[in-house]
Amino acid sequence: MQEIVGECLARRLLEWGVDTIFGLPGDGINGLMEGFRRHQERLRFVLVHHEEAAAFMATGYAKATGRLGVCAATSGPGAIHLLNGLYDAKLDHVPVLAITGMQETSVLGSNYQQEVHTTHLYQDVAAYNLMVTNPQQMPGVLDIAIRNALTKRTVAHLTFPNDLQVAAVTQDPYRHVSPGEPPKSSPVVSLPAVPAAQPDLQRAAEVLNAGSKVAMLVGIGARGARAEVLAVAEALGSPIVKTLPGKMVVPDDHPLTTGGLGLLGTRPSEELMEECDTLLMVGTSYPYAKYLPSPGQARVVQIDVDPSLMGMRLPVDAAVTADARLALQQLLPLLQTRTDRSFLGKYQRERDTWLADMARLRDPERHPIAPQYLMGCVDEAAADDAILTCDSGTIATWSARHWTIRGGREYYLSGNLATMAPGLPYAIAIQHAHPGRQVIAFVGDGGFAMLMAEFLTAVRHELPIKVIINNNNSYGQILWEQIILGYPEYAVRHRQPEADFGAWARACGAFGAKVTDPKALPDAIRQALAHPGPALVDCDVNPNEPPMPGKVHYEQAKHFTEAFLRGQPKKMATLASVARDKINELRP
Template identity: 65%
Template sequence: MTVIVSEVLVERLAAWGVDTIFGLPGDGINGIMEGLRRHADRVRFVLVHHEEAAAFMAAAHAKATGRIGVCLATSGPGGIHLLNGLYDAKLDHQPVLAITGMQETSVLGTGYQQEVHLDRLYADVAEYNLVVDNPAQVPGVVDIAIRTAYARRGVAHLSVPNDVQVAPADADPYQHVAPARPPATAPIYLPPPGIPRHEDLQAAAEVLNAGERVAILAGAGALHARQEVLAVADVLGAPVIKTLPGKAVIPDDSPYAVGGIGLLGTKPGEDLVEDCDTLFMIGTNFPYTKHLPEPGGTRVVQIEADPARAGVRIPTRVPMIGDAREGLAALLPLLRRNEDRAHLEKYQKAMNHWREDMAALESPKRDPIAPQYLMSRINHLAADDAILTCDSGTIATWAARHWTIRGDRGFYLSGNLATMAPGLPYAIAMQLAFPGRQVIAFVGDGGFAMLMAEFLTAARYRLPITVVVNNNGSLGQILWEQMVLGYPEHGVRFGEPASDFSAWARSCGAYGRKVTSPGDVDEAVRQALEHDGPALVDVDVNPNEPPMPGKVSYEQAKKFVEAFLRGQPHKVAIATTLFKDKISQLGR
């Protein structure tokens, strides 16, 4: 049997350690599918129902494993569908390779069916972007694409025309110059040195040692540096704020943890940003500058892997380029222990008060079901190494505040893109990557409905993921955003008939249960977690529970009142819920 180009493509991916490709076949990639069939023992093809989900899965694989994620789509519409998931990878700086098909080279430029020049479409999303038009290119450009994705922490794209896919692997029709021939040995990626320059470490230590009220802001770039972050926090007596993608950097019950900042953050976190005289940013390029200290008023030190991103958010006294773990390990011997713990103790007390306030909202007596209670029960019943994936919206607020990082727990969501719908595809990819761990998708009804066909994917592969739908019958985050802008809500509630996604789960041959009473939440979640296979619990929660910021500004409160005065249609229910929230906290 003649060896075809697609086999070389698959073999080279396998040499890089790729063992899984997420995708959806089409006539534009039939040759690549044949290459995968011939090497099914080396690379697993995971069949999805929508290409957007395939790209989300590739991004999730990269986020959870640190290894490149690969997705595959046909020419034209298939490649177009990948884009949202690829932008999720781009904006969260994850290495992903997208492989797409293309019409035969002889018909390009003739307006042939599904002729979409995906290399042009991907010009913004891809760090490396190439149409392969010569079989001799393939081994070399696969290596370059993967190295670029790793080096630039982003998306690489290879588009392979149909005729090139099935051409003989040794074909070289032009033979202008000798093609790049990578060695037959397994390729490697050499990361840049992870230790910042010595003079930068010394300058950083001088600033940090001089600080009297130091705070740490840790992000996803520090997820692998837990012990080093905790050691630095201990030496400096510094409370640690965590970005949402960096929620798992340190445990939530750590004496140094003060939660997050921003709309989904905590009051202690917000207060600390305003109070600190020195801020140490570790592995984060936090984009919401209005939640950072006022420029010029706080000394800032940053350790950042990408030179292009260092110091771009806030005036930075000492930007350091390097890996969070290696950089912190090199910095630690230069730091002087701060024996004055008053600053740290102040925020430990504030955080204890915050935790009590959050616990007061987790009441099983509230009817309709409080989303805080639902998330608290998932948190209580899940294993200490469980992975929680989350969609964007109000559910991200409940997860941020009521999913406790302890042990080896993970937490993943679409960070900078903040797109809807990745929660379920993320869970599928992570269960495939970590078959021995509990994987839970906490999703909203709006986001789940977008890619709910992928629950059938989970059922087909018998993946024991647990999906919990926080069903408020609305696009909850947009509802509250409209009110904070001073507008009465409009076009954000789905209305009747009410959705019942548990029926969909059962039709897929999986566990499915609808919950409408607080007394049934525990049993339903427990049974779902124990089920040997995919399970879904659809929980009707209070649609009028507001995801209030950790610290409400005067302007936010003013606009909220304006929305009420202008005719907010559910103002009585919302006011009643707010009243119950406050009574719960006062009565704790």
């Protein structure tokens, strides 16, 4: 049988080590699907219900494995649906290849059905973006696309007209004299780690050694450098602050860390950023400058493998372009071990107080159920190597503060894009990549409802994911954002009846439970985690529970008060929740 372009694509993906494609077929990629079919014993196609989920799955797969994620969609609407998940990959710097279809070359430009020029559509999201127009471009352009995705840690996109997909890979429809075939070089699946230049390290060490109140801010770029981060922090007597995507870098129960930063972070982390005179940023270009030291307050050292990210938020006194683990290994011998640990000790005591406050918010007596208690029950029952995926919204606050990184635990969410709905697709892809691990999706009712059909995908593929729904029957984060702006809430709560997603899970043939009583919650969580297949717990939580910042500023309190004076609905229930939280924090 003559090899067609679709088959050549599949074969070359296998040579690059790709074993899974997430996608949804359509007549715009039938030739590609035939190529995938011919290699189905080695190349698995995970059929989804919505293309957006396919892109999220490819992104989650890439985040959890460090390997290339691949998604495929048909022409027109299918390709458009991929975009949200692809922007998630781009903004969080993970390698994803998107493969889409295109109308036959003979009808392009004729307003043919579903004719959307995806190379124009994808020009912002994809670092490499090409419509294949000659069978002999394969597999060279695929190599180039994959190399771009892996080396730049971003999105690459190839789109294939229908007639090209089924053409013989040796065919040259133009019969022209080619200057030469594209290079078909051997795949390099893993990239070498980049060491730091010695002059950059010397400059960084000078800045750090001169500081008296040194803080570290670590992000997901420091993943895999846990031991090195802790060793440098120990030498500098530095508290470690973590970005939300970088939550897994250092255990939450380690005495050197004060936890996260920002709206979802901790009070000690925010306050030490206001006091430090030196900041070491490792593997992060943290976007929220208002939570960083004021300009001129602190000298800054930044370590990042991507030089384009240097100095994006603060002026940098020493920039080290290198792999985080290698750079910290090289930097450590140049550092003077700090004997004065008063700055660290101060914030260790503040951290202990903060953790005690958070523990008291996990109150099992509250009804409706406190979302902090829900997350606490999951945290207590989950395995020490469990992987938690999360959506954007109030659930991110509860998971940031009440999901404890310990042992081999991991944590994934949409970092910079902060989009709704990736939690479930992430969990499916990560469970596929790590079949022996416990994978838990902690999601809100809003995000789950967007792509809930993919729970059926998990059932059909026998992926034993666990889904925990923090159900407040509203778009909780938007509700509180409206209030913080000083406006009464509007159009953010769903009408009755409330959904019973546990019934949906049972209808899919999985474990499903609906919980409204806090006394029943721990047992329901344990049953779901122990279930051998997919499981879902839909928990009704207090819809008026505020995701309060770690440190409430005057302007936030002022706008909160103004919203109530303007006629905030549910004001008594909201005030009761705030008062109860404060009472719990003050309770010995």
